[in-house]
Amino acid sequence: MKLYDEKMPAPNPRRVRIFMAEKGIAIPLERVALASGEHKSERFLKRNPLGQIPVLELDDGTYLSETISICRYLEALHPRPPLFGSTPKEIGVIDMWIRRVELQIGAPLSQVWINTHPYTERYCAMMGIARYPDFGEDNRKRLMDRLAWLDGEIAGRDFIAGDAFTMADIAALTIVDFAAFMTIPLPEDCARLKAWRERVSARPSASA
Numbered sequence: 001m002k003l004y005d006e007k008m009p010a011p012n013p014r015r016v017r018i019f020m021a022e023k024g025i026a027i028p029l030e031r032v033a034l035a036s037g038e039h040k041s042e043r044f045l046k047r048n049p050l051g052q053i054p055v056l057e058l059d060d061g062t063y064l065s066e067t068i069s070i071c072r073y074l075e076a077l078h079p080r081p082p083l084f085g086s087t088p089k090e091i092g093v094i095d096m097w098i099r100r101v102e103l104q105i106g107a108p109l110s111q112v113w114i115n116t117h118p119y120t121e122r123y124c125a126m127m128g129i130a131r132y133p134d135f136g137e138d139n140r141k142r143l144m145d146r147l148a149w150l151d152g153e154i155a156g157r158d159f160i161a162g163d164a165f166t167m168a169d170i171a172a173l174t175i176v177d178f179a180a181f182m183t184i185p186l187p188e189d190c191a192r193l194k195a196w197r198e199r200v201s202a203r204p205s206a207s208a
């Protein structure tokens, strides 16, 4: 097995590395340099026609992409500790939170990134991607609104989906850290989210 990877601050490959660290799994990593467009090369598009990382290459030559799908595959191979839940209720609740984190927090952040961040101006020009700064700014407001909502939702619990650390925490941490890299801090009054971030960042896996 091999994981096509990129260093910090790329959030999606980091999710798989954190997941692997939590499970104690070691898989060889091969760096794909995003800045030079290596992920859009003919060679890499054979591994993932969407030209995105992470990609997990299985021993039979299958290529698996999509972060959550890669982690689900690894969870099936290495069930302990469970990061997607064990009981039907846990599995449903954790899946709900993974989707909420990705769709409500991750999606607006990526629109801010693509449409407003100085770094992506050059990248989008290179890739022929149109940018809409007003749309990006609207998404910044939506992002702040959703972070405030999440702060209220986690009242009374230590982790995003309940009392245990799960894949939902990994998804949320990588998004919040990427936002910080973009100089978008957590809103000042989101004390619960700040405490949660400190809690999950203190885990050894967070440095993966």
Ligand SMILES: N[C@@H](CCC(=O)N[C@@H](CS)C(=O)NCC(=O)O)C(=O)O
Binding pocket: 010, 011, 012, 013, 039, 050, 051, 052, 053, 054, 065, 066, 067, 068
């Ligand atoms: N839905 C994908 C998103 C992967 C993704 O957007 N990866 C970024 C790096 S963190 C990437 O490859 N971006 C380049 C692009 O989208 O062209 C997943 O969950 O793995």
